[in-house]
Amino acid sequence: MNVTELISSGKLELYVAGSLPSDEMKEVADAIARHPEVAEEVNRIEAAMVALYASYAQPLSTEEMNNQVRAILRSESDHSLLPVTPPAKQARLISMSRFAVAAMVTGLVLSLALAGYLGMQYNRLRDEVAGIRGRQEQMVQENDKLKKESQILETRFNVMKDILTKRVELKFIPGNKFTSDNSFIVVYWHPPSQKLMVANAQLPDLPTNEQYQLWALLGNQQVDLGVFDTRNGQVPPEFMKNINAAQGFAVTVEPRGGSKTPTLSNICMMAKM
Amino acid sequence: MVFRLRNGDEAAFTVLYRQYANALLGIIGKVLDGDIELSKEVLQEGMLKVWKNINSYDSTKGTLFTWMLNICRNMAIDKTRSRSFKNQQKNESMDAKAWLENKFQYQPQPETIGVVKMLDILQPSQREVVDTIYMLGYSHSEAAERLQIPVGTVKTRLRSAILELRKHFNE
Numbered sequence: 001m002n003v004t005e006l007i008s009s010g011k012l013e014l015y016v017a018g019s020l021p022s023d024e025m026k027e028v029a030d031a032i033a034r035h036p037e038v039a040e041e042v043n044r045i046e047a048a049m050v051a052l053y054a055s056y057a058q059p060l061s062t063e064e065m066n067n068q069v070r071a072i073l074r075s076e077s078d079h080s081l082l083p084v085t086p087p088a089k090q091a092r093l094i095s096m097s098r099f100a101v102a103a104m105v106t107g108l109v110l111s112l113a114l115a116g117y118l119g120m121q122y123n124r125l126r127d128e129v130a131g132i133r134g135r136q137e138q139m140v141q142e143n144d145k146l147k148k149e150s151q152i153l154e155t156r157f158n159v160m161k162d163i164l165t166k167r168v169e170l171k172f173i174p175g176n177k178f179t180s181d182n183s184f185i186v187v188y189w190h191p192p193s194q195k196l197m198v199a200n201a202q203l204p205d206l207p208t209n210e211q212y213q214l215w216a217l218l219g220n221q222q223v224d225l226g227v228f229d230t231r232n233g234q235v236p237p238e239f240m241k242n243i244n245a246a247q248g249f250a251v252t253v254e255p256r257g258g259s260k261t262p263t264l265s266n267i268c269m270m271a272k273m
Numbered sequence: 274m275v276f277r278l279r280n281g282d283e284a285a286f287t288v289l290y291r292q293y294a295n296a297l298l299g300i301i302g303k304v305l306d307g308d309i310e311l312s313k314e315v316l317q318e319g320m321l322k323v324w325k326n327i328n329s330y331d332s333t334k335g336t337l338f339t340w341m342l343n344i345c346r347n348m349a350i351d352k353t354r355s356r357s358f359k360n361q362q363k364n365e366s367m368d369a370k371a372w373l374e375n376k377f378q379y380q381p382q383p384e385t386i387g388v389v390k391m392l393d394i395l396q397p398s399q400r401e402v403v404d405t406i407y408m409l410g411y412s413h414s415e416a417a418e419r420l421q422i423p424v425g426t427v428k429t430r431l432r433s434a435i436l437e438l439r440k441h442f443n444e
Contacts, residue, residue: 010428013435014413017406018335018343029333046338048438049296049407056299057312064313065294069287072321 006031007041016045152238156188156197165190167199170249170269178253178268179203185235185269187214187249194242196225198235203269205230206253213254215262216246217272225249227258248272275337278327286324293338294320297345300408304349315352319345346410394441399434402427 001009006028014020015028032039060068159165166189172179185201196216203212212230216223225241251269252262277285294316301319302312323341330340395403405416406427413431417424 008432010432013431014406014428016336016339018339018410019406019412019416021412022334025335026333042336044439045435046336048435050293050338051296051441052403052438053297053299053407054295057295057302058309059295060298060313065291068294068313068317068320069290071317072290072324073283073286075321 003031003035003037006038012038012042013045016042016049149237152240155195155240156199156237159188159190159193159195159197160199162190162192164192166273168249168271168273170251170271172269173267176266176268178206178266183269185251189243189246191244194244195240196243197237197240198228201230201235202233203230203235203251205233209256210253211256211258212268213252213258213262214241215250215252216243217248217250217270218245219247222250222262224258224260227254227256246273275327275330275332278324289323289337290320293341296338297341300342301345301349303408304346305352311352312349315349316345319348322348342407343410346408394437395434399430399437402430403434406431 006012011020011024011028015025018025020028028038028042032042168187168189170185170187172181172183174181183203185203186199187196188199189196198214206212206229211227213227214225216225223243223246225243226239228235228239249271250262250267252259252264253266253268254263274285274289278289297319298312298316301315302309305312305315319341322344326344330337334340401420402416405411405419406413409419411419413424413427417427420427422430
């Protein structure tokens with residue numbers, strides 16, 4: 001398509017409207033760059049369209065145009081649109097807006113100061129509340145622990161005071177390699193409730209890989225009553241078991257976790273009833 | 274001009290604004306149903322967008338005027354979607370495009386007093402092609418479909434309309 005054909009094709013009118021497919025838009029743009037007569041034709045088409053659409057509305061006055069341009073260029077620097085108003089009115093608005101800006105800045109500074117103060121107060125109170133919550137949790141834990149200890153003591157006391165409770169004192173087995181004649185262990189057993197507890201003991205502490213294991217003796221059977229550790233020779237008070245029948249008790253030393261059957265060579269304490 | 278605008282030349286922007294403001298205002302005003310104050314506001318917002326986004330203008334996709342026209346027309350269409358404008362128009366149920374097309378149904382109407390009767394220069398068949406292409410931003414094939422005429426006729430009518438206008442404005 002030569003220049004004359006292009007001009008008369010109607011494409012340039014569509015190009016000015018931006019209504020051609022993108023490849024044709026590019027072709028026309030290239031033709032404009034290469035042929036001054038095409039560029040001139042496009043300018044004339046555009047001028048006609050501009051004049052046509054300008055006739056659609058009451059034209060802006062020079063003053064309105066100046067105000068808009070000023071507002072746009074100022075918006076570029078302060079990023080806000082300014083109202084389009086006549087100069088006198090605008091001057092008043094500007095002075096009012098200066099006052100408003102000053103008031104806003106003052107308000108902003110005061111707000112920031114207040115926010116800072118409230119923020120500090122908030123942080124202080126938050127720390128205090130966190131501290132109180134921590135202490136409260138600690139007290140709750142201590143209370144739970146005391147309650148548990150109190151229940152154990154109450155149970156022990158109830159067992160010990162009962163006339164039906166049997167007091168059994170286990171003595172060391174001569175020749176064993178763990179305990180001596182200074183060692184003892186006293187168990188209280190209350191057959192009606194089946195409760196059994198260690199009332200007092202004096203046993204050597206064992207290495208960490210070993211534990212004492214208590215057995216109930218019944219005929220030829222040894223019934224496992226569980227393992228326990230000692231601390232400074234004492235058995236923890238919470239060590240309590242249930243056993244419905246026993247003719248005696250024995251203690252062996254077993255690997256940590258206990259054994260299914262007693263290691264006979266490790267029997268260190270025993271009592272028969 | 275584009276080079277100067279891209280370099281932040283405010284004098285160039287002032288020239289550009291003066292050259293096109295009234296034409297853009299005419300198109301915006303048409304979209305916004307003659308709401309003059311709102312049209313001026315949209316013009317200012319549109320030209321601000323032009324000024325701030327001049328680097329995104331691509332000359333291979335049309336003239337600077339076309340690009341500005343698209344920006345301003347789209348902003349005006351966006352305004353028609355705003356609740357306040359719809360309330361003002363009591364036209365809430367109609368979507369923007371349908372509303373805009375409805376506006377360009379050609380019926381005889383008196384021109385505003387004081388506004389030059391340029392449109393009288395054109396035949397109604399020419400006016401509807403011109404407005405469909407330039408105002409609504411339709412492609413020539415979309416315009417052909419809307420006006421139910423062949424694509425070739427769209428081109429012919431558009432060209433004859435522009436030539437007619439040029440007789441009055443350019444030559």
